[in-house]
Amino acid sequence: MRAGERAYRELRADIVSWRLTPGQVLGEVDLSERLGISRTPVREALSRLTADGLTEPHNGRGVVVSAISAGDVRALYELRDSLDCRAAELAAQRGDRDTFRALAEELSHAAEALSDDPDHPAYYELVDRMDAEIDHAAGNPYLQQALANVRLHLARVRRLSTSNPRRLAIAAAEHEAIARSIAEGDPALAVATTRVHLKNALGNALRTPELAPVSPVAS
Amino acid sequence: MRAGERAYRELRADIVSWRLTPGQVLGEVDLSERLGISRTPVREALSRLTADGLTEPHNGRGVVVSAISAGDVRALYELRDSLDCRAAELAAQRGDRDTFRALAEELSHAAEALSDDPDHPAYYELVDRMDAEIDHAAGNPYLQQALANVRLHLARVRRLSTSNPRRLAIAAAEHEAIARSIAEGDPALAVATTRVHLKNALGNALRTPELAPVSPVAS
DNA sequence: AACAAGGGTTGTGTATACAAAAGACGGGGA
């Protein structure tokens, strides 16, 4: 694989998983030595990260990992509400009903899988698959790209949120409701179920204590 | 100014203004010679353009200017509807009423300015200012960035659309209605007026004959 | 002792050289 691509994915994973914390300065020389590649692909990776909003230019000198505050989470959910509701609405109009019926069925059995694994990878894989199916059903590449960007930032928040089994069980039921409303081809209901889910998800995300109340200046 | 930044803006302007047409292959060496800079900043500019969606990787070999079809315009307006309506809604909740009252007043007098200039720069400047005020009032940087991306693509379409004075006069009235609903602090009305405007704007944009009916493969 | 000026150090922006990979073209064989 191309070195620049590898560097980008590695750094992105480090940021999303909070191995790199906000305020961390990313110098080109440091990274090129740490990753064993030259500065050129490192520069490419850093400019892509900055375009994604995961890093910010730092006083004209390098880039730093962006902070993410409770206000950012609210703003992200505001945008996500617009995008997810529209995607669900379109999916209900255009999607394949059997696909979403099958997803709803799987989600109804997800409660058992929740207690199996400590990090619940099977559940998150299922949610990711549903997101992908909604994207595909909406059939709108611009909407899809905007959603991908929002999900990137939200993945960062999710790694911080406490994923207690109780909330996950409720979330699974909410996802099932969304899938069923899409399967029934009911756009208005798809919007409503999505909105309900996002309202609860935001409430849960804001319960994260590690979130800075306001965007802190990286010191 | 940095050479990469200049190259990016120049190429972006060329694409948006259709001086570079879809399918045009952008080679790094060609561009570096044409712009009088080395390949390094050219590469940066091209990767940013590709991230914006204005260019696409071409068979693993360089990039080409993206095509934009009637389907793309529909998809863009689907996304724009979600984003603009939400922005107008938030602006109606959070915005400064006097600002939008003043904008509405200016727009009500825009009809006269429409006949003055062949390309109507004063009118478009006013619309851009209103967009900026809505962005500011919404106070959501993520929404703002998503909107900027959509507007970039729509600017490309607008350069192709026939801007007949009749349509522009109607559009000005629609914008005035949006500004007034925001000034009155009525979120639901702001959404409604925005949606009306977008519906008409889409109809006008789709009347552009140069738009490929489906996304053509660049030959 | 504090502040300012200057030099050194560090890091980015750009250019260029080198390497690698992916078509294009031609030759040879069936």
Next chain:
DNA sequence: TCCCCGTCTTTTGTATACACAACCCTTGTT
């Protein structure tokens, strides 16, 4: 005559070298 394979060219991907700018530390002066 057509197809396949090898080589060749062209273009991208990566490395490195150089130039310039910003910060920091030191030193001298007030």
